Amino acid sequence: MTEIDNVLAEMGQAVEQGRAGDRVGARVALEALWARVGDDGDALHRCSIAHFCADLQDAVADELAWDQRALAAVSDLSDERAQRFHDSLQVRGFLPSLHLNLADAYRRNGEPGPAREHVAQAVQHLDALPDDEYGAQLRAAVGRVSDALDAGSLALLQPS
Template identity: 60%
Template structure:
């Protein structure tokens, strides 16, 4: 997780290329069958560093797939208050937005439909509010037929 954090710092500093390279290197070491929390975290963040929507969706799908191998006990070793179900709203939101931008309206709606009730798993804090608002924005953009990128709140 330390190496993942360092890669995220590169991205936050504006060096998307270095962040993508660093996360890809960690992904190659973890592999498709490594620790599920690491796979989920790496894939989730690699999705945001992709240049194409298709590649972004592929990484978002890997992140969601890794959750199937996670347990609350495993995630709580890294974050004591975290539960696996609390990861799901964001993961489904990301897929909904990616599919929306790719023009796959049906899949986008499917993932929004899944994400919406799962927000009850989120805390009433800044993060929970951000995800709830993003779900609403993606829904509105989907209703408007927009394939534009989701603007930051």
């Protein structure tokens, strides 16, 4: 197994740890992995670690910072690199989720302007999503975040 595979495997284990209810342990594991990969490490690693680490934060400001790291890292990611992980991946397909997460974090942080900008960016890239359950979930989530923005809600949205 290569180092690249090891990082992605460790990240997957941490994500599963968080899904099993150990949010603190998962967050600590992902933050340690981030420190090991470094701010200039492999873009797929940085984007993925930051994306999942954002979901494990207790404070919206911390979640927002991790979401910003994920979006910054994707700008360094190439389709070729993503496809070394899975041949169906394209960088453009990452953008709806990354912008959606930023929109929701900005919304919950009381910053509707940037939230609306990121909703618009997510909508712009929705066509990059597959016509499957994942794509449908993201499309629906964009609608829920947009509706919450229109309502002025700062509340955490429940997944559907």
